[in-house]
Amino acid sequence: MSKLEAEFALQLSALKIPYTDQVRVDTVRRWRWDFRVKDILIDIQGGTWTGGRHVRGTGYQNDCDKANAAVKQGYKVLRFTGQDVKSGAAMQFLESML
DSSP states (O other): OOHHHHHHHHHHHHTTOOOEEEEOOOSSSOOOEEEEETTEEEEEEOOTTTTOGGGSHHHHHHHHHHHHHHHHTTOEEEEEEHHHHHHTHHHHHHHHHO
16 A cells, blocks of 8 residues: 555544455456445545656556446546645545545
């Protein structure tokens, strides 16, 4: 678990929001989601300002494929940046959906 994921997990626990981490929901691909809260799959996107995997061509394409497959299975999908986690905006948004 990355530092950002650990911080998000701490925020979930502090608000007593039940979650599962490191979730796989696709039987064909081995995609992993950072968290699942009810029917919501959550990914914390690190490296958005440093040219990390999530913002380069192949990584972005794979993230789109992963999100679309999850939506097709009936999940809601949320993606948050490190800034969202650190500022509390991610948790605030998630709470508004619960």
